[in-house]
Amino acid sequence: MLKYTYPFYCLGFLFAQPIGWQNGVIWRYKSIFVVLFSIAAFICFLGWGKETYAYNNLVLIHDEQSAKRVFLMFSGSLAASAVAMQSMFQCWRLVYSTRVARFVAVQLGQSTLLLYLVQGAVFRLMDLIQFGEVWNLTTRIAFATVLGVAIVVIAMAIRSIARNLGYVSRIVVGAPPHPSPLKSQSVID
Structure with missing residues (x-):
């Protein structure tokens, strides 16, 4: 990759x-x-x-x-x-001022490498699926849309999980981990 x-x-x-x-x-x-x-x-x-x-x-x-x-x-x-x-x-x-645009720019924009990796894995798994020649255009568009949404959802789930795993966050997401609620509470105490 x-x-x-x-x-x-x-x-x-x-x-x-x-x-x-x-x-x-x-x-x-x-x-x-x-x-x-x-x-x-x-x-x-x-x-x-x-x-x-x-x-x-x-x-x-x-x-x-x-x-x-x-x-x-x-x-x-x-x-x-x-x-x-x-x-x-x-x-x-x-x-640029809409919520969808901010989500795409901030959440997806910061996860492009992760999206590429998930996309590559999905494409390799798709090699196992036999697609029929009889699929019409509507079916192909629907399948591509579902696949695209699935890639984004999987990548965002991985990002969400990795953001709480210390150094894994830096490696997978490229960002520092979220502060733990226990650490922030102990600082307040």
């Missing part, structure tokens, strides 16, 4: 830094970049196939063909991520 998610984690961390270079260099010509990245993502996804997914090609380069697949995977993902990030910024400007 590290080689699949770590480059994107590093990019997200870099973009989250308050140094201001993002505003001066990239976002000055935001609309031009969004159009170019949208075109690049569309072109990359035209060549996308099963062998382009990281779970299938394992990001291994054996020959020229596998190098092209890995390059296509990373360039398509980078371009689509840039467009999605700009879309999220625009959506955030519209809905």
